[in-house]
Amino acid sequence: GEDxxxxxxxxxxxxxxxxxxxxxxxxxxxxxxxxxQEPGAGxxxxxxIFSNMDMKQDQRLTVLLNKxxxxxxxxxxxxxxxxxxxxxxxxxxxxxxxxxxxxTFGSGTxxxxxx
Amino acid sequence: DGGITQSPKYxxxxxxxxxxxxxxxxxxxxxxxxxxxDPGQGLRLIYYSQIVNDxxxxxxxxxxxxxxxxKESFPLTVTSAQKNPTAFYLCASIGLAGTGELFFGEGSxxxxx
Numbered sequence: 001g002e003d004x005x006x007x008x009x010x011x012x013x014x015x016x017x018x019x020x021x022x023x024x025x026x027x028x029x030x031x032x033x034x035x036x037q038e039p040g041a042g043x044x045x046x047x048x049i050f051s052n053m054d055m056k057q058d059q060r061l062t063v064l065l066n067k068x069x070x071x072x073x074x075x076x077x078x079x080x081x082x083x084x085x086x087x088x089x090x091x092x093x094x095x096x097x098x099x100x101x102x103x104t105f106g107s108g109t110x111x112x113x114x115x
Numbered sequence: 116d117g118g119i120t121q122s123p124k125y126x127x128x129x130x131x132x133x134x135x136x137x138x139x140x141x142x143x144x145x146x147x148x149x150x151x152x153d154p155g156q157g158l159r160l161i162y163y164s165q166i167v168n169d170x171x172x173x174x175x176x177x178x179x180x181x182x183x184x185x186k187e188s189f190p191l192t193v194t195s196a197q198k199n200p201t202a203f204y205l206c207a208s209i210g211l212a213g214t215g216e217l218f219f220g221e222g223s224x225x226x227x228x
Contacts, residue, residue: 008155033216042119042205042219043158088157092215103217105150107157 004091006106013114018076020109022089025070029091032065034074037086037108046074046087076111084113117142121206121220128193128200128227136191136223138206145210147189148217151175152203161204164189193225201227 003025012018024032030051035043049056049063049072056063062075072089086108119140128134140147146165150158160173164183178197183189189208193200203224207217 004157031215035219040222040224042121042221043207043217044219045216048216090217102160102163105158107155 004089004104004106006087006089006109008107009110009112011112011114012079014079014081016079018074018079018083018111018113020074020076020087020089020111022072022074022106023070024072024089024091024104026091026104027067027070031092032063032072033090033092033103034061034063035088035090035105037088039085043088079111079113081113081115084111086110119206119208119218119220121204121223123223124221126223126225128225130227131195133192133194134200134225136193136204136206136225138189138191138220139187140189140206140208140218140220141187142208142210142218143186144208144218145186146208147183148207148209149173149179149181149189149191150205150207152205152222158205161191200225 006022033048034046036046037043047058047061049065060077064073088105088108090103090105092103122137148163149161152158159175161179162181164170170181170183180192203222205222206220209217
């Protein structure tokens with residue numbers, strides 16, 4: 001079965017690094033995503049990683065994937081108050097270009113950045 | 116600009132009434148999805164559609180109905196049979212090319228009075 005788990009809350013000081021963790025159970029996941037949701041808004045894709053990668057860096061964001069432990073993390077360097085939001089990890093199974101793709105989302109981690 | 120438009124943003128409904136949430140996309144995406152979001156529970160899939168005139172139930176379809184008469188449109192009806200309809204509803208779509216991620220609308224918040 002598919003299940004994605006995240007801790008619900010994380011607080012950090014402005015300027016520090018934030019690390020948001022996620023575990024998933026389906027070893028056949030092909031893509032893993034991180035989405036950001038600001039209050040009252042939809043989800044925006046932050047970054048993604050293919051299952052054959054261990055790490056991906058995109059400016060202040062670093063994604064680490066440990067397939068053995070089925071663990072995904074998102075590190076935000078130099079966290080700013082504008083980074084305060086809910087962060088969802090999601091796993092996808094299925095062909096990359098198929099419209100039958102299904103995403104399973106975690107419950108989301110509320111990141112609070114303190115001044 | 117291309118994107119997904121949901122309306123209304125906020126909606127209030129009396130118990131026993133049906134209500135329809137609109138979702139329109141101009142991204143030329145084939146697949147469209149409806150999710151329900153409750154605090155601390157993440158997103159749960161209600162219905163999805165891979166192609167016009169076809170749709171499939173998700174994990175929590177009971178009390179909801181959809182239609183897909185046009186590629187651009189995927190409205191969701193919350194019926195009076197839905198026992199706990201107060202929630203934030205998100206529509207999304209996915210294209211065949213690219214990285215395969217979902218694109219989301221801004222959401223509709225339904226409150227039952």
